[in-house]
Amino acid sequence: MTALQGTTTAAAEGDGGRWTLHPERGLPADPVLRPLARRVYEHVRGLPVVSMHGHVDVGLLERDEAFPDPATLLVVPDHYLVRMLVSQGVPHDALGVPRRDGGAVETDPREVWRTFASHWHLFRGTPTRFWMEHVLVEVLGVTQRLSSATADRAYDEIAARLAAPGFRPLALLDRLGIEVLATTDPADADLAAHAALAARGWGERVVPTFRPDAVLHADRPTWRADVARLGERAGIEVTGLRSLVAALEERRRAFVAAGARATDHGHLTADTTPMDPAEADRVVVSALRGEVTAGAAHALSAHLLLEMARMSTEDGLVMQLHPGVLRDHDAGVFGVRGPDVGYDIPVATEYTRALRPLLERFGHHPNLSLVLFTVDEDAFSRELAPLAGVYPSVRLGAPWWFLDTMEGMRRFREAVTDTAGFYNTTGFVDDTRAFLSIPARHDMSRRVDAGHLARLVAEHRLDLDEALEVATDLTYRLPRAAYPPLR
Numbered sequence: 001m002t003a004l005q006g007t008t009t010a011a012a013e014g015d016g017g018r019w020t021l022h023p024e025r026g027l028p029a030d031p032v033l034r035p036l037a038r039r040v041y042e043h044v045r046g047l048p049v050v051s052m053h054g055h056v057d058v059g060l061l062e063r064d065e066a067f068p069d070p071a072t073l074l075v076v077p078d079h080y081l082v083r084m085l086v087s088q089g090v091p092h093d094a095l096g097v098p099r100r101d102g103g104a105v106e107t108d109p110r111e112v113w114r115t116f117a118s119h120w121h122l123f124r125g126t127p128t129r130f131w132m133e134h135v136l137v138e139v140l141g142v143t144q145r146l147s148s149a150t151a152d153r154a155y156d157e158i159a160a161r162l163a164a165p166g167f168r169p170l171a172l173l174d175r176l177g178i179e180v181l182a183t184t185d186p187a188d189a190d191l192a193a194h195a196a197l198a199a200r201g202w203g204e205r206v207v208p209t210f211r212p213d214a215v216l217h218a219d220r221p222t223w224r225a226d227v228a229r230l231g232e233r234a235g236i237e238v239t240g241l242r243s244l245v246a247a248l249e250e251r252r253r254a255f256v257a258a259g260a261r262a263t264d265h266g267h268l269t270a271d272t273t274p275m276d277p278a279e280a281d282r283v284v285v286s287a288l289r290g291e292v293t294a295g296a297a298h299a300l301s302a303h304l305l306l307e308m309a310r311m312s313t314e315d316g317l318v319m320q321l322h323p324g325v326l327r328d329h330d331a332g333v334f335g336v337r338g339p340d341v342g343y344d345i346p347v348a349t350e351y352t353r354a355l356r357p358l359l360e361r362f363g364h365h366p367n368l369s370l371v372l373f374t375v376d377e378d379a380f381s382r383e384l385a386p387l388a389g390v391y392p393s394v395r396l397g398a399p400w401w402f403l404d405t406m407e408g409m410r411r412f413r414e415a416v417t418d419t420a421g422f423y424n425t426t427g428f429v430d431d432t433r434a435f436l437s438i439p440a441r442h443d444m445s446r447r448v449d450a451g452h453l454a455r456l457v458a459e460h461r462l463d464l465d466e467a468l469e470v471a472t473d474l475t476y477r478l479p480r481a482a483y484p485p486l487r
Helices: 033-044 058-063 070-074 079-087 109-118 127-139 151-162 169-175 192-199 223-234 241-257 277-288 294-315 331-337 356-362 378-388 406-420 435-458 464-482
Strands: 049-051 178-182 262-265 318-321 370-372 394-396
Touching (some): 033 464, 058 192, 070 109, 079 127, 109 151, 169 435
Parallel strands (some): 370 394
């Protein structure tokens, strides 16, 4: 894996200077801390990437075809990038983001790329720039910093690189140092692509993750259709609570057989309050008729989340919970564009009371591993670290989404280590659809952890050999241990 490097050192764009990145970017500026951080970082820089929480399309890997063009690969599907441009008045149409009705958008990938490149300055100081610099310079070999003047040259350089056989998706797993990659798959997925990859020897490196959100929220417009597909895939007609739970259990068994190691739950809240089974059944039956209130749907979601924990104690799938994001904040944009175009916004999230029913039942169960994420960083020290610091089943996931930044990661370490330590965390997750950015995101985390550990060494709170061991654990051993194979 190519080492992620740092601050741009090339002269201004257009002067012929080659775009290079500083090898110590992101490490502490303090002259006492930097040599220590560099020592820790160098110790883990080349370790394999264990990517256990992400959204790369498994079909991309199974087809193993050349990537289409720079814009379709790097710009159009990246909601981190798109939302910044939209916030500055660049319309979705100009970025080639499709419309649900098939209406006209920019279809020339070179024009989309020019729009992105001419707005490159907007990403100064953001994690998007940090990741994209690595992808562009270290992976794709772009020679000049992006701008309107260099856009076409960069496009041609990237296109030439993508045409090479060594840049097919499966070859990139090795080139990018990715040892394990978990995809995220709906509960009704046929898992055929995973089966095909396994037949070709990739079954231990590309694994599915069970994502049942679509069938756990009965007030979603597509819920009845999603439940029908779930039942068809499971071979169980869903007529009420019992058959819905049975269908979910059957699909989990299929995922385990396909190599899954975890489930993934993106609820709005962390509520796990149980319902009376008879009442829950009445809600399911009503929802199947298209008659359900928002309050009843929320109660059912909480009940089913508790059921998911119970199932994990039986089948061993790690349970990942990342609540607290209000999806599709602008209904108009959702109607035109659909989901995942940048309009998901965090909300304040409560965990202590919400998770109490789950933890009272299963918090000490030897087969449950519950990994908690948040985009409400107030909860790190107030709720999440204390929960992980006492319940054997609870682990803390890495800073995620809006907190997946250098400053967010630093605040995370400072907030949770006092109470939860290092060993109640599970290592970094990249949570990305942007395949080529996976090693850049993991490398950012390694640099932040190196800086944090360097400070502990400089303050004589850790010896250097301990810091090196912790860095290796955070980077590699903890994620491997947190998501063990089940087959």
